[in-house]
Amino acid sequence: MSMTSKKNTPPPAEDRRDFLKRIAAAGAIVAGSGAAALWLNGREVKEDPGLPKLKKYAVELPESTPRMAISRGSDARTMLTAAIDRVGGIHRYVQKGDVVLLKPNVAFDRPPTLGATTSPEVVGCMVALCRQAGADRIIVTDNPINNPEGSFLKSRIRRATEENGGEVLLPLARHFQEIEVGGNILKTWEFFLEPFLHATKVIGLPTAKDHNLSHASLTMKNWYGFLGGGRNRFHQSIDAVIADLGGLITPTLVVLDATRLLMRNGPTGGSPADVKPGNTIAVGIDQVAMDAFGFHLLGKDPEKAPYLKLAEARGLGVRDWRSLSPPDIQTG
Amino acid sequence: MKRVRICYQIFFFGLFLFLVAMTDLTYMKGYPVRWFLQIDPLVALATSISAHTLHHGLIWCLLLVVVTVLFGRVFCGWACPLGVLNQFSSAVFDARPPGKRILSNRYRSLYTLKYYLLIILLVMAAGRSLQIGWLDPIPFLTRAMAVFVQPMSQWLGQTAGIDTGGPGVAMALGMLLMAAAAGWLISRLAGGKAKHRHMVRDALFMAALAACILVLFTFSPVEQRRFHWGFWVTFIFLAVLALNRVLPRFWCRALCPLGALLGLIAKFSLWRIHRDPGKCKECGLCAVDCQGACEPGGAFRQSECFVCLNCRDTCPEGGISYRFLPPLEGGAHRSPDLDRRRMIGAASLGALFILGVKVGGSGNRAPRRDLIRPPGSAPEPEFLERCLKCGACMRVCPSGVVHPALTEAGVEGLWTPILIFQNGACEKECTLCGQVCPTGAIRTLSRDEKVGRGRWEGNPVRMGTAFFDRGRCLPWSTGTPCVVCQEVCPVSPKAIYTVATEITGRDGSKATLDLPHVDPNLCIGCGACQKDCPVHDHRAIRVTSVGETRSTKNRMLLGKPRED
Numbered sequence: 001m002s003m004t005s006k007k008n009t010p011p012p013a014e015d016r017r018d019f020l021k022r023i024a025a026a027g028a029i030v031a032g033s034g035a036a037a038l039w040l041n042g043r044e045v046k047e048d049p050g051l052p053k054l055k056k057y058a059v060e061l062p063e064s065t066p067r068m069a070i071s072r073g074s075d076a077r078t079m080l081t082a083a084i085d086r087v088g089g090i091h092r093y094v095q096k097g098d099v100v101l102l103k104p105n106v107a108f109d110r111p112p113t114l115g116a117t118t119s120p121e122v123v124g125c126m127v128a129l130c131r132q133a134g135a136d137r138i139i140v141t142d143n144p145i146n147n148p149e150g151s152f153l154k155s156r157i158r159r160a161t162e163e164n165g166g167e168v169l170l171p172l173a174r175h176f177q178e179i180e181v182g183g184n185i186l187k188t189w190e191f192f193l194e195p196f197l198h199a200t201k202v203i204g205l206p207t208a209k210d211h212n213l214s215h216a217s218l219t220m221k222n223w224y225g226f227l228g229g230g231r232n233r234f235h236q237s238i239d240a241v242i243a244d245l246g247g248l249i250t251p252t253l254v255v256l257d258a259t260r261l262l263m264r265n266g267p268t269g270g271s272p273a274d275v276k277p278g279n280t281i282a283v284g285i286d287q288v289a290m291d292a293f294g295f296h297l298l299g300k301d302p303e304k305a306p307y308l309k310l311a312e313a314r315g316l317g318v319r320d321w322r323s324l325s326p327p328d329i330q331t332g
Numbered sequence: 333m334k335r336v337r338i339c340y341q342i343f344f345f346g347l348f349l350f351l352v353a354m355t356d357l358t359y360m361k362g363y364p365v366r367w368f369l370q371i372d373p374l375v376a377l378a379t380s381i382s383a384h385t386l387h388h389g390l391i392w393c394l395l396l397v398v399v400t401v402l403f404g405r406v407f408c409g410w411a412c413p414l415g416v417l418n419q420f421s422s423a424v425f426d427a428r429p430p431g432k433r434i435l436s437n438r439y440r441s442l443y444t445l446k447y448y449l450l451i452i453l454l455v456m457a458a459g460r461s462l463q464i465g466w467l468d469p470i471p472f473l474t475r476a477m478a479v480f481v482q483p484m485s486q487w488l489g490q491t492a493g494i495d496t497g498g499p500g501v502a503m504a505l506g507m508l509l510m511a512a513a514a515g516w517l518i519s520r521l522a523g524g525k526a527k528h529r530h531m532v533r534d535a536l537f538m539a540a541l542a543a544c545i546l547v548l549f550t551f552s553p554v555e556q557r558r559f560h561w562g563f564w565v566t567f568i569f570l571a572v573l574a575l576n577r578v579l580p581r582f583w584c585r586a587l588c589p590l591g592a593l594l595g596l597i598a599k600f601s602l603w604r605i606h607r608d609p610g611k612c613k614e615c616g617l618c619a620v621d622c623q624g625a626c627e628p629g630g631a632f633r634q635s636e637c638f639v640c641l642n643c644r645d646t647c648p649e650g651g652i653s654y655r656f657l658p659p660l661e662g663g664a665h666r667s668p669d670l671d672r673r674r675m676i677g678a679a680s681l682g683a684l685f686i687l688g689v690k691v692g693g694s695g696n697r698a699p700r701r702d703l704i705r706p707p708g709s710a711p712e713p714e715f716l717e718r719c720l721k722c723g724a725c726m727r728v729c730p731s732g733v734v735h736p737a738l739t740e741a742g743v744e745g746l747w748t749p750i751l752i753f754q755n756g757a758c759e760k761e762c763t764l765c766g767q768v769c770p771t772g773a774i775r776t777l778s779r780d781e782k783v784g785r786g787r788w789e790g791n792p793v794r795m796g797t798a799f800f801d802r803g804r805c806l807p808w809s810t811g812t813p814c815v816v817c818q819e820v821c822p823v824s825p826k827a828i829y830t831v832a833t834e835i836t837g838r839d840g841s842k843a844t845l846d847l848p849h850v851d852p853n854l855c856i857g858c859g860a861c862q863k864d865c866p867v868h869d870h871r872a873i874r875v876t877s878v879g880e881t882r883s884t885k886n887r888m889l890l891g892k893p894r895e896d
Contacts, residue, residue: 108822109730109759145820145864147730148554149358150759170554172490212818212826232816232866236806270760270824 051180051188056250057202058285059093067324068284070293073331076121076259076281080129083283084253086327093253094201096134101141101199102126102166104257105206105222106157108268109146115262115275117155118207122257122281124160126205131165138166139195142225169195176228183244184310185237190229204254204287208278208294210266214238215305217267218294219254219287220246243310246287246317256282256290258297282326288317289324296321333641340410341419348413349543352477353551355768357730368413368470369722369770371396373597374450374590375471378464379771382457382717387772397597404601405594408584409623409638414469414572415584419623421573422580430620436579437622439633443585446592447668448678453589455682460717461689461744467589471722475747476569478727479736482548483557489549490556553730560735560752565723585625585636592668595635599667604634605643606658611651618643618652628652631663689744699886701876702740704751704857707758707782707793708766708775711882718773721747725765725774731756733859734765749774751795753859753875758795760822760858796857797879797888798827798850804872807847811835815848817861817873827854828861828873852879852889 061067069086071079084090094100104118112120123140130138140161144151148170152158158168169175175194181187196202206222213235214221223245224231234241258278265274278297284290288311295302302308302319312319347368354363366389369375376393380386396407408415428436449467456463465471559565575582584591605628607618618629621642626633628643629652644652660666699712706725709715726734726749733756736747749765751758760783766776777793779785784792798817802808807815818828830846837843850873857875865871878888 109761110822111761146757146759147357147732150730150762153358154761172554173556174490212830213813213815230866230868232864235814235816235819235866236812238813265824265826267819268822268824268826270822270826274824 051178052193053180053182054191054196054248054250057199057252058250059201059252061088061092061285065092066284066326067286068282068289068293068321068326069329070280070282070326071329071331072280074279075332076119077125077128078331079259079281080122080125080255080283082329082331083255083281084129086329087253087283087285090129090133093203094130094133094135096136098130098133098135098200099137099139099198100130100135100201100203100252101139101195102130102161103142103202103204103206103222103225104140104157105209105217105225106142106151106155107145107225109144109150109154110269111154112156113272113275114269115207115209115260116267116269117151117157118205118257119259120156120160122207122255122259123157123205124164126203126255127161127164127166130203135201137198139169139199140166141169141171141192141195143171143192143228144225171228181244181248183240183247185240186244186248189227192226192228201252202249204249204251206254206256207260207262208256208258208297209262209269210264210274210298212266214242214307215300216291216295216298218291219256220291220307220311223249239305239307239310242307243314243316246307246311247314251285251287254284254287254290256294258282258294261298263298284324284326286317286321286324288312288319289321289326290317292319293321293326333645337410337640341416344411345413345416346543348473349477349547352474352482352727353547355478355724355727356551356553357728357762357764358551360728360764360767365728365768366724366770367392369474369720369724372468372470372590373397374464374468374593375720375770377593378454378457378462378468379718379720381454382460382462383714383771387718387770389770396594400594400597401600401602403603404598404634404637404639405591405624406639407594408588408591409640412469412584412590414473414588415581415638417473417573418576418581418583422576425574425577430617433580433621434616434619437619437625439625439627439636440579441669443625443636444668444670444674445586446588447595447670448674449587450589450592451675451678452682452685455679456685459683459686459690460713461686462717462719463685463744464589465719465721465747467587468720469583469588469590471720472569472572474727475565475721475723475736477548478723479559479562480566480569481545482552482727483559483562485545485549486552486556488545489552553732555732557732558755559726560750561738562736564738565736565747581623581625584623584638595668598635598637601634603654603656604658605632605637605639605641606653606655607632607661608651608653609661611649613649615648617646617648620646631665632661633665633668635665635668689742699877699883700740701878702750703737703745704753704796704859704875704877704880705882706734706749706751706765706774707795708763708777709749709882710773710775711884715748715773715882716741716744718771719745719748720771720773722770723747723749724768724770725749728764728768729756730762730764731759733758733863751859751875753862754871755863757820757860757863758858760856791881792823792856794856794879794881795859796875796877797852797855798857798859798861798873798875800848800850801870801872801874804867804870805848806867806872807845808872811837811843811845813845814866815846816864816866818848820860820864822858822860823854823856825854827851827856848873855879 065088069083071083073079104123108116110116176190177193179191181189211217220242258280261278262269292302351365355365370389370392373393376390453464572583623640624636624638626636733751734749735752737750741748763777766774781788782793806812821828833847835845859875861873862871
């Protein structure tokens with residue numbers, strides 16, 4: 001069947017139209033590649049516009065307002081509200097229309113009872129307070145060591161956030177960008193910049209816990225969760241890195257959740273036996289004093305932590321937290 | 333009828349996709365994500381041959397057996413998700429004119445191949461090596477979704493900058509439109525002269541693919557998944573789709589062992605296609621859209637028929653019906669034409685495979701250091717009797733630490749799950765892989781049992797043991813402080829401890845440094861230390877399989893004597 005359908009006809013001679021088409025195509029290829037080459041030739045690398053830098057998020061405070069306040073008790077909401085009232089009240093820090101970035105410690109995929117992550121009650125109360133103060137959006141985020149979904153789910157921080165009108169932002173690769181850190185050891189680093197593009201206020205919400213290397217993980221160490229890249233290199237000079245983190249972020253407010261304390265086996269914990277009730281919340285703007293107070297709560301000697309000295313020397317705060325004479329309130 | 337069938341196909345494909353999407357930490361919440369694997373009678377048959385037990389849940393396959401006994405291979409034509417993809421891609425790739433289609437839908441002796449493949453695979457199962465997952469369409473597609481479609485969707489979505497947790501409706505519509513446009517373009521390129529009805533079909537196919545991408549992206553974890561040698565899974569999946577260019581539904585007609593098993597059952601089906609010889613003018617139009625190549629217009633082959641009912645619709649005389657126990661025509665084939673010699677040959681091939689892998693090349697004799705199985709895995713021989721290589725554990729693992737083995741588990745263990753700690757670690761409180769495993773190759777553990785609490789106090793599930801490579805470890809080899817491994821170690825007390833040791837520097841200066849050590853009695857082999865070790869290319873602390881709970885032989889410690 002196929003044999004009969006084919007006829008032996010000589011190929012037709014090339015006519016003028018075909019010839020012109022070919023010439024045109026060849027010309028277009030030569031002209032196109034020439035133009036492309038000319039366009040690409042000598043293109044220089046554009047001048048570096050410089051890396052982005054972080055803003056400072058602190059608000060003006062009257063001289064009379066204490067730089068730190070402590071409250072003790074059993075109910076997170078009462079404790080938190082009482083402490084914040086002593087440092088000027090939430091309206092001093094969060095105003096109508098603000099986009100608040102809340103940074104709890106959600107580093108691990110662990111239930112709250114293990115004390116490795118900020119207590120969900122405290123996160124929930126803080127979100128609710130910001131909401132009451134009129135904040136437009138409350139973004140709760142962290143770049144966990146473990147899987148992000150699991151960490152936010154099992155620490156119950158996702159639920160606490162969403163129930164109180166906040167939103168959880170999970171870190172995606174494209175949320176990170178190299179920024180100017182300008183520290184003593186961290187010059188530039190890959191940073192979780194996405195939430196900072198929207199935020200007008202930044203509030204740290206760490207939990208007080210033991211740390212295998214820096215003795216304790218408190219307010220300054222908590223900013224670790226805003227960094228990306230090879231964070232596992234920080235440990236080679238942990239004190240310098242923590243001081244750099246303290247210098248990098250100038251928060252609006254810091255809340256130290258010491259409702260329970262991870263006393264040993266930190267920063268991961270792993271057994272409820274490592275955790276003891278702390279019944280304390282501290283708020284303030286002096287990260288160094290808050291960290292020194294955290295050492296006190298964990299029963300550790302702040303003299304052993306070189307990072308506190310480095311941070312004090314840089315003018316980030318005072319190590320002698322008692323010198324700030326923080327109000328110490330007993331609630332319920 | 334065709335429209336009704338397509339609605340069913342879209343429903344079942346959508347259900348499959350939905351369940352794959354829900355196979356995820358954040359969404360699982362009790363959805364029966366294993367359902368498609370559980371109704372697959374080949375899974376039930378082969379695992380009961382290899383493991384001598386019917387894992388609970390697999391009894392669901394009776395549903396499909398009963399449906400097939402009643403109606404024939406309706407699963408192939410109406411429900412199989414891989415069948416849907418094959419049917420649509422046949423339509424896209426095979427834009428033949430009707431005359432040619434009648435030829436390409438003729439029965440060929442090649443189509444008995446699937447029965448011989450089924451024999452080979454079942455003989456392998458009898459030799460206690462479960463290999464059906466290679467070709468059984470449900471594990472095959474589950475694996476392709478987990479290892480290829482999901483990571484690809486995720487990559488496309490994140491590159492396009494769509495946030496997880498719900499892309500906008502506009503974005504979804506945009507992608508569907510783009511898919512339809514691409515379908516139209518492909519039909520132009522593949523078919524020469526475009527036919528409008530093809531365009532609609534192709535648009536549907538592309539929309540199905542776009543739906544995969546969208547759904548799987550939307551329900552993806554935030555961390556980009558990359559699977560160990562996922563290339564081969566991808567390549568084979570795409571090759572199976574491309575085979576539809578050679579002959580329509582090539583896989584379903586010639587290769588699918590589940591189709592073969594259902595074909596053998598369909599031999600007894602009560603409803604079947606019937607041609608009325610009084611009306612038939614032998615025009616051959618019944619074969620123009622025939623899916624199964626079952627020759628409804630000639631010597632009808634009951635075991636090949638997918639019950640697509642296209643023959644009924646295309647017969648201009650109305651001479652074809654689908655009826656309850658119609659009279660059997662002379663020459664009709666109720667069972668497949670199987671050649672006894674070839675059957676013996678196929679069985680011998682299966683037996684030879686068993687001989688080959690059990691004598692030389694199996695992973696289950698000497699323990700392999702890189703063969704680290706998910707927590708709750710059965711001992712290696714039992715594991716190979718049960719694992720379908722379906723990849724559900726790889727899909728569900730929130731830390732992306734479960735990967736398809738290439739050579740690590742031996743020939744038999746191709747694509748079985750192994751843990752690779754370079755980019756992930758087994759989360760201490762997570763037991764999802766055991767929850768999704770359809771055959772019990774990975775047991776469903778309680779969290780207490782995995783972690784070693786309560787009844788299991790002091791006996792957590794161990795996957796292996798971590799060892800320092802002191803020649804690469806920063807404190808040990810370079811005098812640099814580090815111990816990230818200790819920080820991330822999730823057990824309490826930590827399995828990694830440090831000893832303050834005096835070291836002498838290059839210039840003779842003395843300094844004290846924390847040098848890390850592993851306590852093998854506490855290490856559970858989760859890989860957290862290895863994952864976060866800063867010596868990136870070849871980690872200075874690495875987990876090997878020794879000490880794994882599942883093996884009584886792969887042990888190194890004798891244990892401590894009881895104190896009298």
